[in-house]
Amino acid sequence: MIIWSFGHTMRLSWGLGLLALLLTGCWDRSEVNDLxxxxxxxxxxxxxKTIELTVQIFVPRGSSNISMDNGLKGSGGSSQSSYVKSAVGVNLADALSHLQEKLPRKLFWGHAEVIIFGEAIxxxxxxxxxxxxxxxxxPRERxxxxxxxxxxxxxxELNTKLExxxxxxxxxxxxxxxTLSVTxxxxxxxxxxxxxAAALPYMELTAPLSLNNPDKSESFINATAIFKxxxxxxxxxxxxxxxxxxxxNEIKQAVVTVVPEGTEGTVSANLIKSKTTLEPIIENGKWRMNVWIHTEDDALQNTTKLNLVEDPNAVKTVEKALNDDIENRVRSALDKVQHDLQADIFGFAGEFHRxxxxxxxxxxxRWDELFPTVEVAIHSDAKMLRPGLSSIRATQPE
Structure with missing residues (x-):
C-alpha cells in the first residue's frame, strides 16, 4: 500500500499545472482564412531612392468570382485564381508594410514559389x-x-493556360x-x-504572333543573367x-540535333545521362582546368542515310558530331563568360580551393585577375547507347 502525504500531493498538483501551461499549443497560430x-x-x-514590390496572391476557388472592378488585376485566365498588388517603399520591408495596408488579410510568404527581379534593379x-x-x-529558401x-x-500579370x-x-x-534553375x-x-559571381535565368517576353492574334499568355525567351x-x-x-x-553539370534533359560530317540531313539525340567533372591543375605558376563531359544518348530521329543500326562507323560519326556540338557550346560559353564578362559562374574557384x-x-x-587566364581543355565523350531499331532512311533506294 502507498500512502500519499498532503504536501506531496500539493507539489504534484503544482507540477502538473505548470506542465499544462507549457503545453498550451498554438498560441500564435494563424488561420488560413486570415492569410x-x-x-x-x-x-x-x-x-x-525607392523600389516597387509586386506580389501575386492566391485566390481560393470559392472567391474566384471577385470582380475586377475592385482594382484587382487578374492572373490565370477567367478563373482568376490569383491577382497582383503593388506598393512602393525605400526597401522591401518598407514596401511590404505599405502593401499590407491595402489588404484585409495578413501577407504570408510561406507559399512563394518564384521571385523575379526587374533588369533595372x-x-x-x-x-x-x-x-x-x-x-x-x-520566405522559402527553395x-x-x-x-x-x-x-x-x-x-x-501574364495570363496562364496550363497552370x-x-x-x-x-x-x-x-x-x-x-534551363538554368536557381533557388x-x-x-x-x-x-x-x-x-x-552568380547566374540567374533571364526571361524576355516574346512578341505577339500578329497584330490580329496577340498571344497574351505566358511565353518567354530563355537566357541567363550574369552577376558579379x-x-x-x-x-x-x-x-x-x-x-x-x-x-x-546541371544539364538533365536535352535533345541535341547535329549534322554528321560527310552526310546530308540531321540526327537528333535524346540525352539520357550526363556528368561533368572539373579537374583543376596548377603547374609552374599556370592555372589550368580540364573539363571532362560524359553523356549517354538515344537516337531520337535520323534524317540522314547513315545506318545507325548495323554500321558501327556510322554511330562513331554521330558521336563525333555530338562531341563537336558540346565542345563548341562550352567554348562559346567560356568565350563570353570567362573572357568578356570575367565572372566565374562555373565554380572554378571552389574546385581550385579544394x-x-x-x-x-x-x-x-587575385581571383578576378586569375580567372580570365585559366586555360580550359574540354574533353567530351558522347556515347550512343541505343541507335534505334529503324534504318528506313539508310535502306531507301537512290
Whole structure:
C-alpha cells in the first residue's frame, strides 16, 4: 500500500499545472482564412531612392468570382485564381508594410514559389533585397529566382493556360531542368563563394504572333543573367546557356540535333545521362582546368542515310558530331563568360580551393585577375547507347 502525504500531493498538483501551461499549443497560430498567400513576387526599381514590390496572391476557388472592378488585376485566365498588388517603399520591408495596408488579410510568404527581379534593379544591385529574404522567417529558401527584361511585374500579370498562375508555370519550368534553375539558397551561396559571381535565368517576353492574334499568355525567351558582386553585368543567349549548363553539370534533359560530317540531313539525340567533372591543375605558376563531359544518348530521329543500326562507323560519326556540338557550346560559353564578362559562374574557384588550399589562400584575392587566364581543355565523350531499331532512311533506294 502507498500512502500519499498532503504536501506531496500539493507539489504534484503544482507540477502538473505548470506542465499544462507549457503545453498550451498554438498560441500564435494563424488561420488560413486570415492569410493572403503570396505565390510569387516581383521587385522593380521605381526611382533612384525607392523600389516597387509586386506580389501575386492566391485566390481560393470559392472567391474566384471577385470582380475586377475592385482594382484587382487578374492572373490565370477567367478563373482568376490569383491577382497582383503593388506598393512602393525605400526597401522591401518598407514596401511590404505599405502593401499590407491595402489588404484585409495578413501577407504570408510561406507559399512563394518564384521571385523575379526587374533588369533595372538587377543591374543596380540585389544584395539589400537578398538580405531581407534571408533574414525574414517566412520566405522559402527553395523559391526559384529569375531576372526579367523590363519590369518584373509584367511577368506576374501574364495570363496562364496550363497552370493556375505564372508562379506555378515558372516553378514547373525550373523543376524541368531544361534551363538554368536557381533557388534563393543557391543564389546566396554563389554570391558568398570565392568567385562572388552568380547566374540567374533571364526571361524576355516574346512578341505577339500578329497584330490580329496577340498571344497574351505566358511565353518567354530563355537566357541567363550574369552577376558579379551582386550586380548584373550582362547576359548570354539560350545557345550559350546550354554550354554553361554543361560546365556547371546541371544539364538533365536535352535533345541535341547535329549534322554528321560527310552526310546530308540531321540526327537528333535524346540525352539520357550526363556528368561533368572539373579537374583543376596548377603547374609552374599556370592555372589550368580540364573539363571532362560524359553523356549517354538515344537516337531520337535520323534524317540522314547513315545506318545507325548495323554500321558501327556510322554511330562513331554521330558521336563525333555530338562531341563537336558540346565542345563548341562550352567554348562559346567560356568565350563570353570567362573572357568578356570575367565572372566565374562555373565554380572554378571552389574546385581550385579544394584541390590546392594553400595556393588558393595565397591567391584568392587575385581571383578576378586569375580567372580570365585559366586555360580550359574540354574533353567530351558522347556515347550512343541505343541507335534505334529503324534504318528506313539508310535502306531507301537512290
Amino acid at each position: 493572403a498567400l503570396i505565390t510569387g513576387a516581383a521587385i522593380d526599381k521605381h526611382d533612384n 538587377a543591374r543596380s544591385g540585389i544584395r539589400d533585397d537578398l538580405d531581407y529574404f534571408m533574414r525574414a522567417p517566412q 523559391a526559384y529566382m529569375y531576372v526579367s527584361k523590363g519590369e518584373a511585374r509584367n511577368i506576374l 493556375r498562375n505564372t508562379a506555378e508555370s515558372l516553378r514547373e519550368i525550373s523543376k524541368s531542368k531544361l 534563393l539558397a543557391d543564389l546566396a551561396q554563389m554570391l558568398g563563394s570565392g568567385s562572388h 558582386n551582386d550586380k548584373m553585368i550582362g547576359k548570354i543567349d539560350d545557345s550559350t546557356t546550354r554550354g554553361a549548363l554543361w560546365l556547371r 584541390a590546392y588550399p594553400k595556393e588558393w589562400k595565397k591567391n584568392q584575392q
